Amino acid sequence: MAQSELSQAEQFAKRQFDFVIVGGGTAGLAVAARLAENASLTVGVLEAGERADGNDQINIPAFSGRPLGGPLDWHFKTEPQGALAGRELVWNRGKVLGGSSALNYMVWNRGCKEDYDAWEELGNPGWGWESLLPYFKKSETFHPPPASHRDKYQSTYNSPSPFLGDSGPIHVSYTADYSPTHAYWHATLNSLGIETNRGHLNGSNVGVWTNISALNPESGGRSYAAHYLGPPPPANLHILTGALAQEVVLEQQHQQQGGKSEWTATGVKFSHGGQTFTVSAKREVILSAGAIQSPQLLELSGVGRAEVLAAAGIPVKVDSPNVGENLRDHPMTPLVFEVDPTMAQIEDLLDESVLAAALEQYRRDRTGLLTILPSAMSYLPFSQFTPQAVLNDMQAKSKELLAHFSSDEKLIILSRQFSPETKLGQMEYVFELGNWNPTFQPDRSDGKRYCSMVVILQYPFSKGSVHIRRPDSDGPESDAKPTASLPPVIDPQYYAGPHGELDLEAMVHGVRFGQEICRTKPVADIIRGPAHPSKPVTNEEEVRAWVAQNTITCWHPIGTCAMGGSGGKAAGVVDSRLRVYGVEGLRVVDASVMPLHISAHPQATVYAIAEKAADMIREDMLVS
Numbered sequence: 001m002a003q004s005e006l007s008q009a010e011q012f013a014k015r016q017f018d019f020v021i022v023g024g025g026t027a028g029l030a031v032a033a034r035l036a037e038n039a040s041l042t043v044g045v046l047e048a049g050e051r052a053d054g055n056d057q058i059n060i061p062a063f064s065g066r067p068l069g070g071p072l073d074w075h076f077k078t079e080p081q082g083a084l085a086g087r088e089l090v091w092n093r094g095k096v097l098g099g100s101s102a103l104n105y106m107v108w109n110r111g112c113k114e115d116y117d118a119w120e121e122l123g124n125p126g127w128g129w130e131s132l133l134p135y136f137k138k139s140e141t142f143h144p145p146p147a148s149h150r151d152k153y154q155s156t157y158n159s160p161s162p163f164l165g166d167s168g169p170i171h172v173s174y175t176a177d178y179s180p181t182h183a184y185w186h187a188t189l190n191s192l193g194i195e196t197n198r199g200h201l202n203g204s205n206v207g208v209w210t211n212i213s214a215l216n217p218e219s220g221g222r223s224y225a226a227h228y229l230g231p232p233p234p235a236n237l238h239i240l241t242g243a244l245a246q247e248v249v250l251e252q253q254h255q256q257q258g259g260k261s262e263w264t265a266t267g268v269k270f271s272h273g274g275q276t277f278t279v280s281a282k283r284e285v286i287l288s289a290g291a292i293q294s295p296q297l298l299e300l301s302g303v304g305r306a307e308v309l310a311a312a313g314i315p316v317k318v319d320s321p322n323v324g325e326n327l328r329d330h331p332m333t334p335l336v337f338e339v340d341p342t343m344a345q346i347e348d349l350l351d352e353s354v355l356a357a358a359l360e361q362y363r364r365d366r367t368g369l370l371t372i373l374p375s376a377m378s379y380l381p382f383s384q385f386t387p388q389a390v391l392n393d394m395q396a397k398s399k400e401l402l403a404h405f406s407s408d409e410k411l412i413i414l415s416r417q418f419s420p421e422t423k424l425g426q427m428e429y430v431f432e433l434g435n436w437n438p439t440f441q442p443d444r445s446d447g448k449r450y451c452s453m454v455v456i457l458q459y460p461f462s463k464g465s466v467h468i469r470r471p472d473s474d475g476p477e478s479d480a481k482p483t484a485s486l487p488p489v490i491d492p493q494y495y496a497g498p499h500g501e502l503d504l505e506a507m508v509h510g511v512r513f514g515q516e517i518c519r520t521k522p523v524a525d526i527i528r529g530p531a532h533p534s535k536p537v538t539n540e541e542e543v544r545a546w547v548a549q550n551t552i553t554c555w556h557p558i559g560t561c562a563m564g565g566s567g568g569k570a571a572g573v574v575d576s577r578l579r580v581y582g583v584e585g586l587r588v589v590d591a592s593v594m595p596l597h598i599s600a601h602p603q604a605t606v607y608a609i610a611e612k613a614a615d616m617i618r619e620d621m622l623v624s
């Protein structure tokens with residue numbers, strides 16, 4: 001390692017920061033930048049990945065997806081999923097300054113009002129829709145589209161809106177161009193009785209709408225968490241990249257006072273260039289390592305379920321039974337169809353001459369193929385596509401579950417979704433050109449082209465876990481301890497058990513409706529026929545089997561350090577001010593604190609969580 005890098009890590013470790021934040025990702029950089037607005041505070045961020053400023057693979061919208069599997073990706077894998085025909089799924093996460101906000105598909109949306117109100121109902125005051133709305137707005141600057149765009153693409157937000165922000169660090173806008181298929185989307189769903197929602201960010205996403213992206217229309221590039229850092233970068237905010245946090249340093253208080261916890265977080269041990277350092281935090285350590293690695297770091301620090309820690313050989317400091325539990329994700333099933341091959345699509349960029357022309361157009365005026373992102377979206381209640389008798393049956397099954405788990409408050413909330421009056425975005429549909437299904441590997445030489453109808457379940461009952469594992473290469477007698485470099489055991493339990501059975505059933509009906517959309521004009525006019533599955537599957541058993549073979553992740557894990565609400569430590573990992581139960585001076589701020597899933601792609605919500613967390617931390621400083 002270069003001497004200058006070593007001294008950079010040494011210098012970082014020698015500082016006494018007020019706050020040390022682990023993870024310079026979506027939430028981590030947002031909370032760091034907001035805290036650093038107070039010039040009298042010093043903030044240090046440890047990020048395992050590197051800076052990626054000026055990287056076209058991140059910045060150019062249509063290149064979204066390209067960095068997956070590369071050096072900017074943690075590239076986790078789940079355990080084999082029994083109900084997914086034993087498959088292990090790849091779970092991509094950003095390992096780069098900006099975290100997963102640098103690697104995602106830039107969709108910018110919010111859940112329904114009821115999603116956030118449910119968090120509050122669980123006993124987390126201040127987390128309902130009305131309280132969060134100012135924070136959604138604070139994170140964003142919305143750029144209205146030109147009038148020509150509105151007419152062409154049904155981009156319905158056009159002027160300053162009381163629901164949208166106008167001065168936040170993340171720039172959001174409609175993309176300059178969309179896939180030609182977009183022109184068919186609203187009309188097709190309208191003809192199925194689904195209305196265009198002209199305000200899908202206002203607290204209900206139900207209906208069909210044109211997507212907004214985390215995109216700066218002036219630069220034409222991705223807007224992501226790194227843009228919280230200026231310019232100019234705050235002088236009191238120090239970032240060390242290439243630094244892997246290994247554990248939070250916890251000191252035992254020998255004299256407990258006034259109900260205070262026995263343990264206090266005083267710093268973070270991290271590795272950088274093969275050496276280990278410790279950096280100290282005068283006020284707080286904040287874990288923002290995401291839904292996989294924030295619970296991993298708590299467990300490595302001795303905060304977690306006692307059996308898990310014992311099995312991994314980690315001494316228990318705080319027995320906190322929910323660390324790493326409550327893992328929830330959006331299962332996603334992409335149907336693939338053969339499509340009119342004359343339609344321009346991102347796959348055309350594989351041709352060198354098309355790519356060169358597209359790059360020239362993009363650099364000239366920020367338009368063309370390279371601006372294309374998923375845009376044709378719809379969120380629907382089950383009642384839109386599921387027969388009432390089936391819904392009644394699913395409701396009865398959820399009541400049986402409730403009888404077994406009567407004290408599970410989250411289950412009570414989830415079970416409400418089968419009532420006939422529910423108008424939530426329970427199933428998401430995204431229609432886009434290209435093959436979005438990794439299990440379908442067509443021969444590319446036959447000139448056929450594809451489009452995908454992606455079906456995504458929003459309020460899963462399935463829940464799994466993520467936990468550290470003891471390195472097993474040295475055998476059971478080994479005293480080797482897990483480290484942050486060892487990927488944790490990720491077991492989302494998709495469709496498993498009685499909870500999962502309800503998800504599978506919902507997905508089966510969702511997939512059938514996806515097929516119906518593709519049989520409906522005008523979309524039907526551009527579809528040549530089914531590609532994957534290769535023939536329409538309608539019989540319930542066939543659809544089930546196909547869904548099990550083809551469901552993948554939508555990359556939306558949450559919940560593994562959830563807010564406990566009125567249930568406290570027995571129900572979660574952090575309180576409603578995001579303080580870790582049982583430890584002073586330690587918070588978690590990222591997607592892992594969400595107790596239940598939302599019907600949205602999560603990044604806008606994660607920024608709102610970070611904005612609110614920064615306010616709460618500042619408030620708590622005043623009283624401490």
Ligand SMILES: Cc1cc2nc3c(=O)[nH]c(=O)nc-3n(C[C@H](O)[C@H](O)[C@H](O)COP(=O)(O)OP(=O)(O)OC[C@H]3O[C@@H](n4cnc5c(N)ncnc54)[C@H](O)[C@@H]3O)c2cc1C
Pocket residue numbers: 022023024025026027028046047048049068092093094095096097098099100101103104105106107108109243244245246288289290291293297484554555556557589590591592600601602603604606
């Ligand atoms: C491929 C993909 C596509 C997606 N598409 C969308 C989309 O279109 N729209 C949307 O809204 N959401 C999307 N998401 C989800 C969204 O990006 C995430 O929910 C959100 O970014 C999570 O934010 P976070 O702060 O919790 O974690 P992250 O942003 O992942 O940040 C965690 C950070 O911590 C760092 N870190 C982890 N462990 C350590 C350690 N031990 N030491 C130091 N640093 C560490 C990581 O490197 C990372 O930078 C997508 C996600 C992926 C992966």
